[in-house]
Amino acid sequence: MSKITAAITAVGAYVPEYVLTNQILETMVDTNDEWITSRTGIKERRILKGEGKGTSYLAIKAAQNLLDKSGLDPKEIELVIVATATPDMKAAGTAAYTASQIGATNAFAFDLEAACSSFLYGMSAASSYIESGKYKKVLLIGADKNSSMINYEDRATCIIFGDGGGAVLFEPNEEGLGLQDEYLRSDGMGREFLRAKFGGSSYPTTVEALENGEHYVFQDGRTVFKNAVSNMADVAVKILERNNLSKDDIAWLAAHQANKRIIDATANRIELDENKVMMNIERYGNTTSATLPLLLSDYESQLKKGDNIVFAAFGGGFTWGSIYLKWAYNS
Numbered sequence: 342m343s344k345i346t347a348a349i350t351a352v353g354a355y356v357p358e359y360v361l362t363n364q365i366l367e368t369m370v371d372t373n374d375e376w377i378t379s380r381t382g383i384k385e386r387r388i389l390k391g392e393g394k395g396t397s398y399l400a401i402k403a404a405q406n407l408l409d410k411s412g413l414d415p416k417e418i419e420l421v422i423v424a425t426a427t428p429d430m431k432a433a434g435t436a437a438y439t440a441s442q443i444g445a446t447n448a449f450a451f452d453l454e455a456a457c458s459s460f461l462y463g464m465s466a467a468s469s470y471i472e473s474g475k476y477k478k479v480l481l482i483g484a485d486k487n488s489s490m491i492n493y494e495d496r497a498t499c500i501i502f503g504d505g506g507g508a509v510l511f512e513p514n515e516e517g518l519g520l521q522d523e524y525l526r527s528d529g530m531g532r533e534f535l536r537a538k539f540g541g542s543s544y545p546t547t548v549e550a551l552e553n554g555e556h557y558v559f560q561d562g563r564t565v566f567k568n569a570v571s572n573m574a575d576v577a578v579k580i581l582e583r584n585n586l587s588k589d590d591i592a593w594l595a596a597h598q599a600n601k602r603i604i605d606a607t608a609n610r611i612e613l614d615e616n617k618v619m620m621n622i623e624r625y626g627n628t629t630s631a632t633l634p635l636l637l638s639d640y641e642s643q644l645k646k647g648d649n650i651v652f653a654a655f656g657g658g659f660t661w662g663s664i665y666l667k668w669a670y671n672s
């Protein structure tokens with residue numbers, strides 16, 4: 342019997358309406374469009390507004406978009422994974438609520454958190470459930486309401502992050518398409534350089550912490566940047582080498598959209614032409630768990646059955662890795 346592979350068979354996405362441009366940020370903090378554009382490649386990002394709207398709002402909208410496009414009956418979904426670094430609440434999972442709201446009433450559901458690598462790790466998890474033969478329809482959603490943990494007086498972070506959501510369906514494939522290989526890494530020494538210190542179990546929020554803004558995300562950008570550049574490129578090289586892939590075999594690089602310079606450095610290391618590098622950071626900024634599915638959604642019409650796609654991500658923790666996947670359909 343041939344091995345079951347796990348293929349992506351449908352994609353959906355959602356970004357909120359409100360557009361936070363570099364020009365608006367210029368009125369909020371000491372920054373300017375030229376600096377942001379040249380250092381990050383970002384022009385604008387989307388922000389979710391509205392009382393009580395959390396990450397599940399983004400996840401539900403992205404999943405509904407996938408259901409509308411594919412015609413899938415949500416009752417057929419067996420598992421919903423929400424990859425996120427910004428769950429709606431503690432203790433009550435965002436995925437369970439999302440699954441109920443989209444009508445996936447026969448599914449079990451859980452959240453998966455690995456900062457900016459959440460969706461990449463989620464691809465590994467979702468695929469493993471399919472490859473095991475136990476499940477046939479796994480919905481993986483990557484969604485983050487980053488604006489909920491950003492200090493809009495901190496120019497080191499507020500220019501980078503945005504909100505958004507994306508969803509993919511994993512199903513078994515009999516033609517050998519779908520996930521081919523993965524190389525996933527982590528290193529806990531990185532947690533000092535990108536984190537929201539207060540509000541978790543180590544340091545529950547105090548009035549003093551709130552007053553000092555220590556519940557917001559802090560980033561030592563330069564250190565994260567250096568680690569992201571070297572590690573993301575290293576894992577992409579590794580995945581190519583161990584699958585005997587040359588740059589000509591690669592149709593697309595789908596890299597986490599954190600900084601255009603990091604994506605360019607990864608593409609350069611594997612000597613990939615610019616026109617094979619998926620890019621939408623200029624419109625959404627860093628949406629953490631949503632960057633990879635938002636890329637798939639934006640590029641879906643250009644993807645062809647059999648295309649070799651190399652995914653790569655790097656994020657807080659530190660967490661990072663690369664996945665090699667064969668695209669399974671023409672849209």
Ligand code: UT7
Pocket residue numbers: 371372373376377380381457496497500501561562563564565566569598599600603627629655656657
């Ligand atoms: O997705 C998870 C992983 N996250 C990342 O991958 C992000 C990685 N880091 C980065 O993308 C970059 O480090 C940043 C975009 C965050 C910052 O870019 P940088 O080139 O590393 O800048 P820097 O922090 O080294 O700062 C350079 C200069 C400093 O001024 P001096 O000391 O040279 O006078 C900063 O104060 O730029 C200044 N600066 C700014 N100027 C205008 C820092 N932020 C800003 C700003 N606007 N927003």
